[in-house]
Amino acid sequence: MVDVKLENLVKAFGSVIAVDGVSLQISKSEFFTLLGPSGCGKTTTLRMIAGFNQPDNGEIYFNDRLMNYVPPDKRNTGMVFQNYALWPHMSVFKNVSFGLEMRKIPGQEIKERVKAALNLVGLGGFADRTPDQLSGGQQQRVALARALVIEPDVLLLDEPLSNLDAKLRVEMRKEIKSLQKKLAITTIYVTHDQKEALAVSDRLAVMGIGKIVQVGAPSEIYSNPKNRFVASFIGLINLFHGKVAVAKEKEVVIKTRMGLEIVASALDEVNTGMEVLVAVRPENVEVHRYGFTHPQKNVINGVIEAIEYLGSISRYSIKSDQKIINADQYSPEAEETLQLGDKATISFEREHISLIEIL
Amino acid sequence: MGKVASIKGRGSSVLKALRSIDRLSLILVIASATLLFVFIFLPIFTIVYNAFEEPDGGIGLKNFENFWTTPSYLRGLRNSVISAFLTLALASAIGVPVAFVMTRYNFPGKRIFTLLTILPLMVPPFVGALAITGMLGRNGTITNFLQWLFQSLGLDVALEGGFIQPSIFSIVFIQTLHLWPLIYLNTSASLSKIDPTLEESAKNLGASGLKLFRRVTLPLAFPGFAAGALLVFLWSLSDLGTPIMINFPEYSVFQAFTEFIIEGGYKEIASVISIVITAISALALLLVTRYVGLKEYAVVRAGAAPRAIQRKAGKKLSVMILLSLTILIIASVIPHIGTLIMAFTTRPAYGDWIPRGVTMEYMIRALSEESSSTAVANSLTYSLLASFFDIFLGAAIAYLLVRKKFPGKSLLDIVSMMPFAIPGIVIGLGYIHLFSRPIIGNFRLTSIWFILVISYAMRRLPYAVRSAHAVLQQVHESLEEAASNLGATKIKTLMSITIPLIMPGLVAGAVLTFINCFTEVSTSLMLQPIIGPFGFNASPLALQIFRESKGGPTAVRVASCLGVIQIIATIIGLYITNKLLGGKAGLAFGG
Numbered sequence: 038m039v040d041v042k043l044e045n046l047v048k049a050f051g052s053v054i055a056v057d058g059v060s061l062q063i064s065k066s067e068f069f070t071l072l073g074p075s076g077c078g079k080t081t082t083l084r085m086i087a088g089f090n091q092p093d094n095g096e097i098y099f100n101d102r103l104m105n106y107v108p109p110d111k112r113n114t115g116m117v118f119q120n121y122a123l124w125p126h127m128s129v130f131k132n133v134s135f136g137l138e139m140r141k142i143p144g145q146e147i148k149e150r151v152k153a154a155l156n157l158v159g160l161g162g163f164a165d166r167t168p169d170q171l172s173g174g175q176q177q178r179v180a181l182a183r184a185l186v187i188e189p190d191v192l193l194l195d196e197p198l199s200n201l202d203a204k205l206r207v208e209m210r211k212e213i214k215s216l217q218k219k220l221a222i223t224t225i226y227v228t229h230d231q232k233e234a235l236a237v238s239d240r241l242a243v244m245g246i247g248k249i250v251q252v253g254a255p256s257e258i259y260s261n262p263k264n265r266f267v268a269s270f271i272g273l274i275n276l277f278h279g280k281v282a283v284a285k286e287k288e289v290v291i292k293t294r295m296g297l298e299i300v301a302s303a304l305d306e307v308n309t310g311m312e313v314l315v316a317v318r319p320e321n322v323e324v325h326r327y328g329f330t331h332p333q334k335n336v337i338n339g340v341i342e343a344i345e346y347l348g349s350i351s352r353y354s355i356k357s358d359q360k361i362i363n364a365d366q367y368s369p370e371a372e373e374t375l376q377l378g379d380k381a382t383i384s385f386e387r388e389h390i391s392l393i394e395i396l
Numbered sequence: 397m398g399k400v401a402s403i404k405g406r407g408s409s410v411l412k413a414l415r416s417i418d419r420l421s422l423i424l425v426i427a428s429a430t431l432l433f434v435f436i437f438l439p440i441f442t443i444v445y446n447a448f449e450e451p452d453g454g455i456g457l458k459n460f461e462n463f464w465t466t467p468s469y470l471r472g473l474r475n476s477v478i479s480a481f482l483t484l485a486l487a488s489a490i491g492v493p494v495a496f497v498m499t500r501y502n503f504p505g506k507r508i509f510t511l512l513t514i515l516p517l518m519v520p521p522f523v524g525a526l527a528i529t530g531m532l533g534r535n536g537t538i539t540n541f542l543q544w545l546f547q548s549l550g551l552d553v554a555l556e557g558g559f560i561q562p563s564i565f566s567i568v569f570i571q572t573l574h575l576w577p578l579i580y581l582n583t584s585a586s587l588s589k590i591d592p593t594l595e596e597s598a599k600n601l602g603a604s605g606l607k608l609f610r611r612v613t614l615p616l617a618f619p620g621f622a623a624g625a626l627l628v629f630l631w632s633l634s635d636l637g638t639p640i641m642i643n644f645p646e647y648s649v650f651q652a653f654t655e656f657i658i659e660g661g662y663k664e665i666a667s668v669i670s671i672v673i674t675a676i677s678a679l680a681l682l683l684v685t686r687y688v689g690l691k692e693y694a695v696v697r698a699g700a701a702p703r704a705i706q707r708k709a710g711k712k713l714s715v716m717i718l719l720s721l722t723i724l725i726i727a728s729v730i731p732h733i734g735t736l737i738m739a740f741t742t743r744p745a746y747g748d749w750i751p752r753g754v755t756m757e758y759m760i761r762a763l764s765e766e767s768s769s770t771a772v773a774n775s776l777t778y779s780l781l782a783s784f785f786d787i788f789l790g791a792a793i794a795y796l797l798v799r800k801k802f803p804g805k806s807l808l809d810i811v812s813m814m815p816f817a818i819p820g821i822v823i824g825l826g827y828i829h830l831f832s833r834p835i836i837g838n839f840r841l842t843s844i845w846f847i848l849v850i851s852y853a854m855r856r857l858p859y860a861v862r863s864a865h866a867v868l869q870q871v872h873e874s875l876e877e878a879a880s881n882l883g884a885t886k887i888k889t890l891m892s893i894t895i896p897l898i899m900p901g902l903v904a905g906a907v908l909t910f911i912n913c914f915t916e917v918s919t920s921l922m923l924q925p926i927i928g929p930f931g932f933n934a935s936p937l938a939l940q941i942f943r944e945s946k947g948g949p950t951a952v953r954v955a956s957c958l959g960v961i962q963i964i965a966t967i968i969g970l971y972i973t974n975k976l977l978g979g980k981a982g983l984a985f986g987g
Contacts, residue, residue, distance in 0.1 A: 089881075
């Protein structure tokens with residue numbers, strides 16, 4: 038196992054700067070995810086680690102060994118491609134054994150290791166099939182086995198689940214995660230699906246236009262997004278633009294542009310006069326009958342604009358002063374008497390607020 | 397900050413680009429660029445230079461002046477251009493309706509007709525022209541039959557000279573019979589690719605009938621048609637075989653050939669004519685690529701249309717379709733039947749049309765006479781070598797174009813496509829100018845048979861590059877990256893992943909190259925090397941057929957037998973490509 042260190046990586050394609058100064062430190066056995074919208078440079082970063090793209094600037098280290106000039110075939114990374122890249126002219130066995138043959142492993146050992154790898158991904162009896170005889174999920178497993186069988190120093194996964202249907206995607210990501218834990222292999226995973234990223238990662242980096250925006254554990258990123266980009270990219274969130282009016286020891290009062298006063302629990306770096314975004318997740322917003330008050334909570338009055346039934350929850354969109362605030366309520370708990378067009382009051386706790394400084 | 401990389405980041409962009417190519421690609425770039433420069437660019441350049449060389453020494457426009465002021469050359473040019481347009485018009489008038497009917501209607505016997513429609517391509521045009529003359533010319537079988545028919549009906553019509561006179565119309569007739577499938581195949585490829593929903597949505601919005609065809613179907617099918625039209629136009633313009641066979645001298649390519657080949661001919665005018673014809677071809681190519689794009693024309697597929705848009709033809713329509721197709725096919729197989737009659741039946745008395753009997757006499761002669769059997773062996777050798785050569789060069793260039801970035805890439809693309817618009821006679825002429833200078837003592841490159849192999853390979857190179865291009869694009873780059881990721885070196889990846897994946901496509905392309913070289917006419921008649929692979933006879937089949945056809949009545953029959961050998965090779969080749977491409981005949985004919 039190795040740790041991976043990226044220092045100030047830069048890569049441009051013509052005049053487009055795909056990766057713009059990315060620095061990261063990925064520990065041994067860590068499951069690390071690069072998350073971002075398409076075109077943010079996450080795949081290019083991964084491809085530089087694999088050696089398919091040469092960085093214009095910056096360094097890549099595996100365990101303090103500079104990798105920049107090591108060709109891809111000497112890096113001992115195992116990559117799973119978005120389209121799986123299984124060779125159509127080879128059987129499943131041949132696909133998986135290829136990397137071992139390149140490493141001049143003796144024939145008998147190849148047989149054993151391929152068999153073990155195929156069993157590991159649950160495809161024990163499929164060695165003689167060709168890729169076109171497999172379903173999408175099975176092809177994905179072969180690609181995984183092919184990458185794992187060489188016992189790579191780093192496992193690289195490039196949007197491996199994006200070609201699968203929704204149900205299979207959830208299943209496969211669990212399997213990948215448990216395999217990764219079992220083998221304790223350093224893993225870098227690229228995806229644009231925030232749910233997937235939150236579910237599988239030990240830590241993740243959110244990327245936007247070539248740069249790393251925030252790095253942290255999933256829970257940290259979800260509850261404390263660093264800026265508007267991260268906040269709105271990871272899940273649905275309500276944002277209020279405002280200015281800190283009072284910053285006391287235990288609480289902060291923010292005056293929003295709409296003239297609301299929102300009270301949040303004190304955070305150390307907040308000063309009076311600072312421009313901030315108040316961020317509240319919909320699941321932390323409660324919907325009440327019009328006129329509800331509570332001394333410890335923030336309350337806002339509005340009109341119900343839309344109610345979406347989403348199964349286990351219902352999502353209310355409440356309009357207050359031209360601003361739509363989303364609130365998720367567990368369906369059984371939702372006040373059935375509230376109808377579309379009714380006046381209503383929403384509330385949220387001071388502790389559920391995160392403040393994003395606007396620079 | 398990155399110390400190592402920041403140093404690397406400096407330097408000119410060309411240097412950086414050059415450094416970013418791996419060694420293998422660099423070798424390929426240099427090798428293919430050298431070959432293209434010596435065997436395509438230099439010969440053309442030499443012709444251009446020669447066109448400006450004045451007969452009394454010095455450089456000037458005298459030859460061009462002579463061209464523009466000599467009526468026979470201008471008539472030749474006019475005839476060439478008019479017959480190219482007429483052939484195009486006629487071939488389109490046949491090919492487009494056939495394409496529409498074959499892709500849009502279901503009617504009884506359709507499968508058989510799908511097979512029959514590629515028949516015309518199986519007879520090499522040179523041989524076809526010979527057969528048509530034998531059937532419809534003076535004392536031809538059909539001519540004599542009709543004469544007999546008119547006489548027995550008591551009609552006083554004299555078909556003295558036959559129907560095939562040395563005229564534009566004969567040329568257009570012969571070319572059209574051979575070429576209309578190119579329009580049909582290309583147009584139907586485009587038509588069958590049209591997403592049915594595009595037409596359905598137009599219908600949904602109220603378009604129907606002719607309006608639907610004109611506003612939606614036709615524009616969508618146009619790229620395919622234009623590709624086919626370009627092939628036909630260029631083919632006709634550069635055709636040397638037909639005017640030679642029917643002896644029609646006032647035809648530009650023929651004039652260039654004659655002036656160059658005869659003792660004391662005006663050699664510089666041959667260069668001028670070459671430049672003029674090449675310029676017209678290049679203009680046509682430019683016009684089409686501007687509106688259609690380069691990729692469309694190299695590979696033509698005779699695949700069936702998706703089922704969804706096919707309608708069952710009613711009784712009346714079916715009868716009409718079947719009748720027209722039958723007439724078309726009967727006319728199209730005149731060359732086939734003519735060739736067979738001439739090769740395998742005993743010549744009747746003058747003016748008679750019923751063959752006196754079946755015979756193998758001519759075929760035995762064709763195979764036992766040393767001059768003709770050597771020609772068969774020569775052509776086999778040349779074509780095999782040329783297709784091998786093209787597999788490698790075509791694949792190498794396509795690989796560079798598809799997978800690599802390097803300075804001069806677009807130049808490589810253009811030069812490798814150039815032979816597409818350059819008539820074979822021009823290549824031949826260029827080779828003679830460039831390579832007929834003595835190298836050591838009296839030894840010239842044009843004296844040895846290998847020059848024919850090179851000329852064949854270069855003439856077919858654009859098709860080889862395009863077909864390799866097409867198969868390579870189907871091989872996703874990640875398949876190669878996956879191998880590299882698992883520890884395979886560049887060479888190893890190429891050998892175990894890329895080449896096995898593109899092999900069927902490459903071989904199919906090579907078989908087509910083989911067929912086209914085996915039946916090649918222009919450079920075969922131009923370059924006449926002395927030293928062959930099997931002794932002092934380097935004649936390829938086309939040259940031998942040409943010689944025999946200009947001999948006595950029996951020699952013409954032997955020529956037809958050599959034609960039969962070409963037809964058999966063509967059919968076998970088409971069968972192999974069909975198998976390799978999984979039922980889709982990848983036809984890349986032309987020139």
